[in-house]
Amino acid sequence: MKIKGIKRGQVIELIEAVNIPDGTEVSVEIDERQLSTPEERQARFQAWLNEPSEERQDLIEALEEVERERRLSAELARLRLGLLQASTSEPLTSIIGTAKGSFATPEEADQFIRQERDAWES
DSSP states (O other): OOOEEEEEEEEEHEEEEEEEEEEEEEOOOOOOGSSSSSHHHHHHHHHHHOOHHHHHHHHHHHHHHHHHHHHHHHHHHHHHHHHHHHHHHSSSGGTTTTTTTSSSSSHHHHHHHHHHHHHOOO
8 A cells, every 4th residue: 555645753654544554664765866856856867867877878869750640740730730721721511512423402313303203114
């Protein structure tokens, strides 16, 4: 079981209720990341990046590739949107009846039905 708490003086105050008997011995694990400020963590990370290492160079190259792909994806989306806007200058209703076997107006459909009925009667 993992429970979070906050230290206040010599007391650790649990954030959520725990159903264990009083006097039960518990272990406490301290998240060391919370002991340093964001600036200190950033400085340690920057120092780590600046140290020459093949693994770090691989990480940097992978991150640069991810950034390139993100930018290309954004550009592609922008271009697709531009093409979509350019190709949709006509309303979508303009394509009604243009497919084979479809009718642009109810009158055309009625005329087709009449012709078919007339062909059955002959």
